[in-house]
Structure formats: C-alpha cells, structure tokens
Amino acid sequence: LLTVDEKIQLLMGKNTWQTKDIDGKLPSLFLSDGPSGLRRIVFEYDENGNTVSKHTAPATAMPAASSLSYTWSPELARLDGEVIADECIEKNADVLLAPGVNIKRTPLCGRNFEYFSEDPLVAGKLAKAFIEGVQSRNVGTSLKHFCVNNAENDRSYKSTEIDERTLREIYLPAFERALEAKPWTVMCSYNPINGVWASENNKILRKLLREELGFEGLIVSDWGAVHDMPRAVKAGVDLTMPYRELYLNELREAYARGEVTEAEIDECCERVLRLIELCESRDKEVKMSRNERHGAAKRIADEAIVLLKNDNNTLPLKGGKIYVEGGFAKKPPIGGGGSSLVTCDYSFVPLGELVANNLGDCCELVSANGRYTTTVDSKGARALPNILAAAMRADTVVLAVGNDSLCESESFDRTTMRLDKRQEDAIIALSRAAKxxxxxxxxGTAIDMSAWIDKVSAVVLAGYAGEAVNEAVADVLTGKVCPSGKITETYPLTENDVPVFAVDTTRPYEVYSDGVLVGYRHYDYYEKEVLFPFGHGLSYTSFEYSNLKVDKQGESDYTVSFDVTNTGAVDGKEVCQIYVSDLLSMVIRPVRELRAFEKVMLRSGETKRISISLSYRDFAYYSTAHDSWHVENGEFEILVGASSRDIRLSERIDIQLPREKQHTLPQ
Incomplete structure (x- = not known):
C-alpha cells in the first residue's frame, strides 16, 4: 500500500527518463525517445551515485516516419516497430516515445520528418501498424502529440485556435485510427488549444480522448509541457515529466487545501501502476541480431525510395561512365535533428561504390581530383572546376544533395523550402556540364525545386530512409529494385504557393483559418497546379486499372472492386488509391479525399483484383450544427487512381438516407 504522498510522488518522473520507484517499493520504468531508432540515454555514475557523464547508446537507424510513409505499407510499418522494440528490450527501455501522428499543415514545420503525412488516413494506418509492431514485443508506445501541434516555432506557448469541424476531420482522425492499436500511453502536446494548455485541457484529455475515444491507458506530458500540476492531474495527465520538485510541492499543497482529491490522485496513480505492471509482467526476448535489424531497415528503405522524375528513361542506369558527387553520397543523413536523432554505429559505403558494385564491368566510375561537399566551405569552392570537368567526361552524373539534422529539426521551423544556395548552384552548374x-x-519534407527541376533528367527522393538509405538508392538507381514509393505530401511548384507558409511569431496564437483545406485538399480546391501531387511516384514498369465495380452493401456501405495489371516488363508494386468526392455539398468540402489505399505486388503481365470497403464516415463531414457526422443525400463519386491527380477509374453513386440516419454522433 502507498501513502497519499507516495501516490503524489508517483505522478511525476524520478528524473528525466524514469518513473519513481518509491524507495525501492516499485520497479522504475525507463521511457526513451526513438521514432526512427532507439535513442537510449546511458548514464555513468561515480562511487557515490552521482552522474558523471551520459551518452546515447548506438542503435539501428530506421527510416524516419516521413520515409516510412512513402512505403504506404502497414506491413513494413509493423516491421519497423518490431525492430525498434527489439533494441528497446536489448537496452532496457520500457516505453518508446513514438509514434507522432501530427498532420503536416505546412511544409516548413521543422519536425515534419518525424510525422507521416498531410493526410490523416495515411498517418493513422501506418501509426496503428507501428504501434502493433512495438507492442507485440511487450514494449510500450506513446502516441503523440495530442493534439494540433503542427509547428515548432513557439510550440511551448502559442495557442492553436481551431474550429470543431477542422479538428474532427483533419487533426483527430489519425489519432482515432492509431488508438485502435491500444497504445499503452498517449503524450499530450506543449501548445494551448483554444487558449487552454493541452496538459490542462479537460475537454481534450477527459471528454475527447478518454470518454469519446475510449482511451484507457496512461496520459504522459511532453517533457516540460505541464505548467500547473494540480490542474494537469484534474484534467487527466497521469504522469508529469520530467522531475520538478516545485510542481510536486504544488500538488501536495493543492491536495492539502482540498483542491485536488485523493480520488483524483488515485485515478492517475492506478494508471501509472497499471503501466508498470504491463511492462514488468510480460516476457521480453531479443529476437534479431544487428545484421538482421539492418536487413529489416534495408527492406523498408527499398520501398521508401520515390522516383519523382525520370525523363526519357534516364533510370535505371545501364552502365557507361558514371560520376557520383555530393557529400551525402559518402555519408547520408539518417534523419532530422532533436529528440529523434539516432546515434548510428553503421559503417556507410559510398553511393558510387554501391552503384559500381551493382553494375559490374559495364560501369566505369569517373572521379574528380578535388573534394566537393554540400556544406559551404572554401574547399568545396576550389573543387568545383574539377567536378565540372569530371561531369563532362561522364555519361551520367548522380548528385546527392538535400537537408540534414542541422536544417530540419525539432524546436524550430524552416524559413524556406529551397535548398541552400550552394546546392542549387551546384545542380545548375552540373546540369550545364553533364549529358x-x-x-x-x-x-524529410517537401522541397521547392523551381530553380532547377527543369534542368535535370531525373530526381530520386531518398528522404531520411535510415542507415540503409544509400544501399536502397543504389539498388533503385541501377534497377536492382523497382521503385514503389509514393509521396504522402504535396510538392508545390514554388514555396509561394504554400497556403500556410510560416507560423506568425509576433502573436501568441495561430488561427487555423485554412480549415479542412490542408495539403492536397487545398491545391485541388483552388485548382492550383503542383510540381508533384500527393500520392505521386514513378516506377520502372506500368500499371493499368480496369473493370471498376461499386456494389452497395447497405444504406451507406459500399464495396469498391477493380483490376490492376502490370503491363510492363518488370515486376513491381503499385499503391492503389481510392478517393471520394461529394459532387454537390452545402458546405465547403475538399474536391476529393483519400478514403482507402492498398499496395499490391504484381509480376510482369499479372492482374489482381482489389476489393475495398467504404462506409458511412467515408462520405461524411462533421456538422457543427448537429455536433455529429453528417452525410448529405445526393451524388458522390468514387475515384481510383495512382495519385490524387492521376485518376484512372471513376463511378458515381447516389446516396439517399432517411433523415434520422444522416447524422451519427461521434463514437
């Protein structure tokens, strides 16, 4: 039995990463970052028990959530979770602080690489599978950041001002779907929501998360997100992290004054104890070797690489003289910065060597007598003439450029979507020299390519695909792997086309005036041309869609069936996307919304029939007038395609529901 004061102590961390052990009465759990690989902090102590140093234990660098989403594969998301859980077991981490399912409202958000998509269906389905993978190994997860935390600048105090419909249709559904996997914990966000801190928001935590969505696990604060611990406890935050004696004393005083009851303390305490029991009562076994984990990372990376552009079948490379350049060709970035950055112990092989190994004798690597990096330094400047000379000798130049953890990171947002000037200049210069x-x-997010996209033959999106990224890139470049990745966010023509370019740091609130028109929903509604649409990704083979049939199964339930045929000469995988359009609505609705997807493997010449179910919510919008989901009677269109703007098949249906069945209360 615990005393009241011991119960109070249990509601706050012991230090930065652990729960209280109450003088040895209870096991102490270790909570660890790691959405793209375990980031386990290891402490070293002196003979008196004082911390003398700490470091991050090496781990397998898995693809970031952005790259994982390009696979469109719940199966691979589950595998990703299993790998990271394996390292949690090996390094004694009990709860993994992942996944994050916040929606990519703006491509400038510094943490976009840690999130899945601008679309809630993609984010929710992959997060659900990831959670199932981690927890299948008896390691806990923390679904985060609940909720509407979609920028890094001023995240700790700027209030998200959002209407109910936008919350329900865009920012909540990913959490809803991920919660089906029953994550052991949910992490509340830093920001106020409509003026009330997320950590103190009774409507968001108790009424919405607990009562409506049925979450029964533990709610943990983001680190430092609690401003008033008594209010946080009353709102439903079970565990405040990290340790702060001041807040603990405030809770003690609030209890003494009767402002927080023992019943409220017990409610939170019971959830902490339940989490301890979950973590301690189950068998845990390391099942993968380091090589097997790398193999899993490579398998995921293979399907995460996206072929964005491929003029005149430039790819796959067929041999000849090939020149590979760029600092990332030697050591690629494995992810963005901040709490997700993994200490990777993998020894990278340069991209050029990997390409040469794949092509064998039919390939000759061209080299430059100089050194060029993607960073701004004098050595790179001096090397440029040698690089251009090498480019002119080559049949094909491969240039590795992009961002890294210094420019895409937690805690700050990007100021531009463009690459730095040195990289843009290098692309333009090489485009003039190269055949x-x-x-x-x-x-880990969309890039403005307007300065150079028309000057290059092909673009391969490597993303932040983890430690196996360059192996996967080499296999795609040489045709050893047929690319099957597709982007899960829109690439606009220029950054000037972005509706939410940057968060206004001059005011203490951010109004979500874009409403439900986020990502491709915005570009489609306003009929804006884009560079690469949501769901886009090229292949070395071709796919034909045919024989669409939409069968009514109930008043608002339908089965959508169609054939997909690989009409090319190469085996490949296709991501089939199903969108729904309300053709005549009384409210502003997106032109089309993704409602289902399926990735299918097809051998050359093979045909498979795909069947997908659609139900009431797939046709509904959230009516604030009725505080419920609402389906308007009338015509809808079912669209099947290879991207949001590459629609191959369509069929119209007419939905007519009795008035009493047009509305359903949130479940």
Whole structure:
C-alpha cells in the first residue's frame, strides 16, 4: 500500500527518463525517445551515485516516419516497430516515445520528418501498424502529440485556435485510427488549444480522448509541457515529466487545501501502476541480431525510395561512365535533428561504390581530383572546376544533395523550402556540364525545386530512409529494385504557393483559418497546379486499372472492386488509391479525399483484383450544427487512381438516407 504522498510522488518522473520507484517499493520504468531508432540515454555514475557523464547508446537507424510513409505499407510499418522494440528490450527501455501522428499543415514545420503525412488516413494506418509492431514485443508506445501541434516555432506557448469541424476531420482522425492499436500511453502536446494548455485541457484529455475515444491507458506530458500540476492531474495527465520538485510541492499543497482529491490522485496513480505492471509482467526476448535489424531497415528503405522524375528513361542506369558527387553520397543523413536523432554505429559505403558494385564491368566510375561537399566551405569552392570537368567526361552524373539534422529539426521551423544556395548552384552548374544529371534528394519534407527541376533528367527522393538509405538508392538507381514509393505530401511548384507558409511569431496564437483545406485538399480546391501531387511516384514498369465495380452493401456501405495489371516488363508494386468526392455539398468540402489505399505486388503481365470497403464516415463531414457526422443525400463519386491527380477509374453513386440516419454522433 502507498501513502497519499507516495501516490503524489508517483505522478511525476524520478528524473528525466524514469518513473519513481518509491524507495525501492516499485520497479522504475525507463521511457526513451526513438521514432526512427532507439535513442537510449546511458548514464555513468561515480562511487557515490552521482552522474558523471551520459551518452546515447548506438542503435539501428530506421527510416524516419516521413520515409516510412512513402512505403504506404502497414506491413513494413509493423516491421519497423518490431525492430525498434527489439533494441528497446536489448537496452532496457520500457516505453518508446513514438509514434507522432501530427498532420503536416505546412511544409516548413521543422519536425515534419518525424510525422507521416498531410493526410490523416495515411498517418493513422501506418501509426496503428507501428504501434502493433512495438507492442507485440511487450514494449510500450506513446502516441503523440495530442493534439494540433503542427509547428515548432513557439510550440511551448502559442495557442492553436481551431474550429470543431477542422479538428474532427483533419487533426483527430489519425489519432482515432492509431488508438485502435491500444497504445499503452498517449503524450499530450506543449501548445494551448483554444487558449487552454493541452496538459490542462479537460475537454481534450477527459471528454475527447478518454470518454469519446475510449482511451484507457496512461496520459504522459511532453517533457516540460505541464505548467500547473494540480490542474494537469484534474484534467487527466497521469504522469508529469520530467522531475520538478516545485510542481510536486504544488500538488501536495493543492491536495492539502482540498483542491485536488485523493480520488483524483488515485485515478492517475492506478494508471501509472497499471503501466508498470504491463511492462514488468510480460516476457521480453531479443529476437534479431544487428545484421538482421539492418536487413529489416534495408527492406523498408527499398520501398521508401520515390522516383519523382525520370525523363526519357534516364533510370535505371545501364552502365557507361558514371560520376557520383555530393557529400551525402559518402555519408547520408539518417534523419532530422532533436529528440529523434539516432546515434548510428553503421559503417556507410559510398553511393558510387554501391552503384559500381551493382553494375559490374559495364560501369566505369569517373572521379574528380578535388573534394566537393554540400556544406559551404572554401574547399568545396576550389573543387568545383574539377567536378565540372569530371561531369563532362561522364555519361551520367548522380548528385546527392538535400537537408540534414542541422536544417530540419525539432524546436524550430524552416524559413524556406529551397535548398541552400550552394546546392542549387551546384545542380545548375552540373546540369550545364553533364549529358544527364540525376539528383538524389535527402529530406524529410517537401522541397521547392523551381530553380532547377527543369534542368535535370531525373530526381530520386531518398528522404531520411535510415542507415540503409544509400544501399536502397543504389539498388533503385541501377534497377536492382523497382521503385514503389509514393509521396504522402504535396510538392508545390514554388514555396509561394504554400497556403500556410510560416507560423506568425509576433502573436501568441495561430488561427487555423485554412480549415479542412490542408495539403492536397487545398491545391485541388483552388485548382492550383503542383510540381508533384500527393500520392505521386514513378516506377520502372506500368500499371493499368480496369473493370471498376461499386456494389452497395447497405444504406451507406459500399464495396469498391477493380483490376490492376502490370503491363510492363518488370515486376513491381503499385499503391492503389481510392478517393471520394461529394459532387454537390452545402458546405465547403475538399474536391476529393483519400478514403482507402492498398499496395499490391504484381509480376510482369499479372492482374489482381482489389476489393475495398467504404462506409458511412467515408462520405461524411462533421456538422457543427448537429455536433455529429453528417452525410448529405445526393451524388458522390468514387475515384481510383495512382495519385490524387492521376485518376484512372471513376463511378458515381447516389446516396439517399432517411433523415434520422444522416447524422451519427461521434463514437
């Protein structure tokens, strides 16, 4: 039995990463970062128990969530979770502080690489599978950041001002779907929501997360997100992190004054104890070797690489003289910065060597007598003439450029979507010298390519695909792997086309005036041309869609069936996307919304029939007038395609529901 004061102590961390052990009465859990690989902090102590140093234990660098989403594969998301859980077990981490499902409202958000998509369906389905993968190994997860935390600048105090419909349709559904996997914990965000801190927001935490969405696990604060611990406890935050004696004393005083009851303390305490029991009562076993984890990282990376552009079948490379350049060709960025950055112990092989190994004797690597890096330094400037000379000798130039953890990171947002000037200048200079120029792009979010996209032959999006990224890139470049990745965010023509360019740092609030028109929903509604649409990704083969059939299964339930045929000469995978359009609505609705997707493997010449179910919510919008989901009677269109703007098949249906069945209360 615990005393009241011991219960109070249990509601706050013991230090930065651990829960209280109450003088040895309870096991102490270790909570650890790691959405793209475990970031386990290891402490070293002196003979008196004082911390003398700390470091991050080396781990397998898995693809960031942005790259994981390009696979469109719940199966691979689950595998990703299993790998990271394996290292949690090996390094004694009990709860993994992942995944993050915040929506990519603006491509400038510094943490976009840590999130899945601008679309809630993609984010929710992949996060659900990731959680299932981690927790299948008896390691806990923390679904974050609840909620509407979509920028890094001023995240700790800027209030998100959002209407109910936008919250329900865009920012909540990813959490809803991920919660189906029953994550052991949910992490509340830093920001106020409509003026009330997320950590003190009774409507968001108790009424929405607990009562409506049915979450029964532990709610943990983001680190430092609690401003008033008594209010946080009353709102439903079970565990405040990290340790702060001041806040603990405030809770003690609030209890003494009767402002916080023992019943409220018990409620939170019971959830902490339940989490301890979950972590301690289950068998945990390391199942993968380091090599097997790397193999899993490579398998995921293979499907995360996206072929964005491929003029005149520049790729796959067929041999000849090939010149590979750029600092990332030697050591690629494995992810963005901040709490997700993994200490990777993998020894990278240069991209040029990997390409040469794949092509064998039919390939000759061209070299430059100089050194060029993607950073701004004098050595790079001096090397440029040698690089241009090498480019002119080559049949094809491959240039590895992009961002890294210094320019895409937690805690700050980007100020531009463009690459730095040195990299843009290098692309333009090489495009003049090279017969064919292939750009390999490392980034966790959309890039403005307007300065150079028309000057290059091909663009391969490497993303932040983890430690196996260059192996996967080499295999795609040489045709050893047929690319199957597709982007999960829109690439606009220029950064000037972005509706939410940057968060206004001069005011203490951010109004979500864009409403439900986020990402491709915005570009489609306003009929804006884009560079690469949501869901886009090229292949070395071709796919034909045919024989669409939409069968009514109930008043608002339908089965959508169609054939997909690989009409090319290469085996490949296709991501089939199903969108729904309300053709005549009384409210502003997106032109089309993704409602289902399926990735299918097809051998050359093979045909498979795909069947997908659609239900009430797939046709509904959230009516603030009725505080419920609402389906308007009338015509809808079912669209099947290879991207949001590459629609191959469509069929119209007419939905007519009795008035009493047009509305459903939130479940």
């Amino acid at each position: 064919k120029l292939v750009v390999v792009l490392y980034t």
